[in-house]
Amino acid sequence: MKQTLLLWVGLLGLTPTLQAQTARTATTIAAETPYAADFAEAYRRYSTVPRGMLEAVAYTQTHIRHITAEETESCMGMPLPSGVMGLFANGKGYFRENLQLVAKLSDVSVEAIKTDPRSNILAYAAAYHRLATERKLSAKTPAKHLPVLLALSELPLEKGAVSSFALDSHLYSVLLFLSKAENQQRYGFPDYRLDLGAIFGANFRVLSAGTTQVSERQVQANGQVFNPDGSVSSATTSADYGPALTDLTTCNYSSRSGTAITHYAIHTVQGTYAGCISWFKNCSAQVSAHYVVRSSDGQVTQMVSEANKAWHIGNENPYTIGTEHEGYVNDASWYTTAMYTSSAALARDIVGSGYGINGLRTFYGAATTGTFSTGACVKIKGHQHYPNQTHTDPGVNWNWEKFYTLVNNAPTVSTLTAASGTVYDAGGASANYADDVRQCQLIAPTGATSVSLTFSSFDLESNYDHLLVFNGANNQAPLIGKYSGTTSPGTLTASSGKMFLELRSDCATNRPGFAASWASTGTSSCPTDSYEANETLAASKALGVNVNNTAYICPATDVDWYKFTSTSTNNNLKITLTTLPADYELELYNASGTLLYSSTLAGTSAETITYNGAPAATYYVKVYGYSGATSSTAYTLRVSTQSTAWRAAQSGAIAQASRLNEREPAVVTITNPVEAGASAWLTVSGYDGPADLTLRDTRGQLAKASIHADIKANEPLSYTLPTGLRPGMYVVALQLQTHVEYVKLLVQ
Structure with a gap:
């Protein structure tokens, strides 16, 4: 029986079996980054610069994008860098003006460094080479190059918890880039085998994770005691948001003077995470936000207590909480899944903190480049959506629909499995729907291959209340349409055999809503089992352990998901798929949705997965037909657990x-x-x-x-x-x- 362990997070770390892959050409690299030839020339000229170091710094500072004078100014007044390497010509009296330093060390003019990408890269490399040569550093040991990185950074070289933390965050981001196998493959530099834990010591736990615990005499990060005397940075716990690191600024905030918190604002730094943290500690900046979120992994640092007024949105400061997101409004690559997930978790915490901010009042309209006021009804929105603003962050690249669904990540769903019927808005057949409604309905007739929905009435508050219709089992499926006003959607069709409806209303003005009838095709040939609908991991149904469970793969598009929980005592698992009427496949996942094992024998041979010593946790089982295999005859699925290890039978x-x-x-x-x-x-x-x-x-x-x-x-x-x-x-x-x-x- 074949059992496959797929660890996709670490696949690029597998030892290559191909000599051809190690011989990467300059042409291949050039296809992946527009400045590959300039980086390659820099490494040829300056032998002390470790390969990959230039890309690591450029990615940390700009995501390898040439920043010009036309870049949008930061809403925080933070100075903008120049070029691919992100160098600062004007530090506004706070940041070190490293562009002038690079110009001096490289003998390249300031103007050329600011305007020409090639000059920007080569000048930085020349400055780096000069400093590395003075310190007699080898390109083979980038972990020893931290003094050079610090010397060429714009961040202030000051003692103290926040300045040290900002500097460590910058160094961590650079070395993390170098340590990732996918970057080594893409940019053609070697694996330096960097031990980030050894390099950053106890602070590694703080830099790589978002939780710390503080007592009067010590700080702990993930259970490890933090030693500030042996480190260059420090962090403390947030009293407002548990997972956030806390580097509360000693200036740039004031009292709310009794004004209630009613809104939450999303900002974009127009710079880096480390730079933003450092800038907020600059008392001359006269700006701050409550939180800052890192792009690469979503780490959150708190800068101002929520009880106090941060200075981030002008006259709207007294009633708002504000969060800055690392990156630039013109570059969507900074808005990572990790950032969205972490930022939404922070927003959910604020929603649950008693301020009266309803997560359903999160803006979910189109992202735009300009400014417009949404009115006070929308509570969670961008800087650009508040009154009397000129800044346009987070801008056209922020996915508001995605953010809305992450903030409101646990909707109640009504599932309708009949072959036909009628659906209404939340007010029912005769009443108007209410304010602040989020009504989710899944039309999933058993065995259906297609669902059609015909509207007999439709009346929603135009441009404020919406009905979203998806071709699938949830709101992550393809969007069929987003409807508002009084124009009927007519007849809609979901080719997947499932249709997901989501009604959203705002804080005022109720309308009659809608009525619609659905019909389905392909429903008569498939029997019904008690587990449907269970087409996604999120919709998994509980599976009996140490008993036989029977169900169907029908129709051909059907996928069955189940879940069960193991214990620390009976931690040896065997999952078997038997009495197969067709060629079915078996997969085992963890709670994060990572595929752990699979069994994919051809034909109707029984499938088996064995996992001995499994940690006590909730696991997910997926059953599906190979290449659309389906049958109206049931299969048998059994999860067996025991205290002794299973032996794989072979014959x-x-x-x-x-x-x-x-x-x-x-x-x-x-x-x-x-x-x-x-x-x-x-x-x-x-x-x-x-x-x-x-x-x-x-x-x-x-x-x-x-x-x-x-x-x-x-x-x-x-x-x-x-x-x-x-x-x-x-x-x-x-x-x-x-x-x-x-x-x-x-x-x-």
């Missing part, structure tokens, strides 16, 4: 193949790089037999459907890539009879 050809594999491990190679739509040649030595090939990106997302192939040892096999595949690193998984082999594939 016949599989056992023999396993023994052969132990004597001669399979080795997989593939030609690299390859263009989208072209064919790569894959060769397997030490193995003859069937295999299933699957292509996924580095996040584990499927890039090409699984194909079956018969492998002949040492004979090249043509593997054609989909056209339109985006350039980058991918992973080919080969499911052999006994195990899975992985090989990395670079698409250019």
Whole structure:
């Protein structure tokens, strides 16, 4: 029985089996970053600069984007950097003006550094080389280059908790970039085997995580005592938001003078996380926000107590809480999933803090470049949405719909499984809907292949209340449409066999709402089981343990998700899928949605996953048909737990193949790089037999459907890539009879 451990988070850290991949060409690198030739020239000229260091600094400062004088000014008055390397010509009396330092050390003019990307990169490299040479540093040991990074940073070199923390945050971001395998592959620099824990000591726990605990005499981060005498930074716990680090500023705030908190404002720094933290401690800046969020991992630092008034939004300061987000409004790459997730968690905490801020009053309209006031009804919104403002952050790249669903992440959903029926707004058939409604309805007729919804009446407050309709089981499915006013949507069709309706109303003006009738097709051929609807991990149904459970994969698009909880006593798990009427597959996930194991035997052979020593936790099981396999006959799923480890049973050809594999491990190679739509040649030595090939990106997302192939040892096999595949690193998984082999594939 094959059992596959897929750790997609760490795939790029796998040891390469291909010599071809290590010989990356300058052409490939150039396709991935517009300044690759300039970085390459800098490394050729200046041998003391560790390869990757320039990209690491540039990514930390600008996401490798040339910042020009036309960049939008920060709403906090924070000075803007220049160029790809993010150098400061004007520190506004607080930041060090490192552009002048770089110009002096490199003998390149200030104007050229500010305006020309190539000069910007080469001048920084020259300055770096000069400082590294003076310190007799080797390019092979970037961990020893921290003094150079500090010397070339714009951050003030001051003692004290906040200044030290800002500096450490900058260094941590640079070295973290160098330590990531995907960056090493993309930009062509070696693995320096950086031990960030050893480099930053006790502060590593503070820099890499968002929780600290403070007592009168000591600080702890993730259970480790923090020693300020042995470190260059310090942090304390937030009394307002538990996961936030606290670096409360001693200036740039004032009393709210009794004004109640009623709103929450989203800002963009127009700079870096470390720079923003440092800037808020500059008493001459006369600006601050309550929180700052880091782009890379969503770490939150609190700068002003919520009880006090931060200075972030002019006349609207007395009644608002404000959060700055690292990055630039013109560059969407800073608005990462980690940032959205962390920022939404912070917003949910504020919603639950007793201020009367309703999460349903989060702005979810279109992102724009300009300013406009939404009115007081919308409580959680951008700087650009408040009255009397000139700044446009967070701007056109902030995904408000995504942020709304993350803030309001636990809606109540009514599921309708009949083949046909009628739906109404939250007011029912005759009454108006109320204020602050979020009504979610899932139309999921059992076995349906298509659902159509025809409106007989429709009347929502125009431009303020909306009905969103999705082609699928939840609000992450493709949007069919967003409707408001009195124009009927007519007849809508969900080709997935499921339709998700979400009604949102604001704080005032109730209307009659809507009435609509649905019909479905394809519902008669599939039997009903008690677990439906369970098409997503979030909709998983509880599974009985140590008992047989029966259900159906019907229709062909059906996917079944289940969940169960293991204990620390019976922590050895065996999941079996038997009495298969068709070719079904079995997968096991953790609570984070990471695929742990899979069993994908061909045909109707029983599938088995064994996980011995599993931590006590909630796990998720996924059952689906291979290539649309379906049947109206039930399968049997059983989760068995026991205190002793399970032994994997082997017999016949599989056992023999396993023994052969132990004597001669399979080795997989593939030609690299390859263009989208072209064919790569894959060769397997030490193995003859069937295999299933699957292509996924580095996040584990499927890039090409699984194909079956018969492998002949040492004979090249043509593997054609989909056209339109985006350039980058991918992973080919080969499911052999006994195990899975992985090989990395670079698409250019």
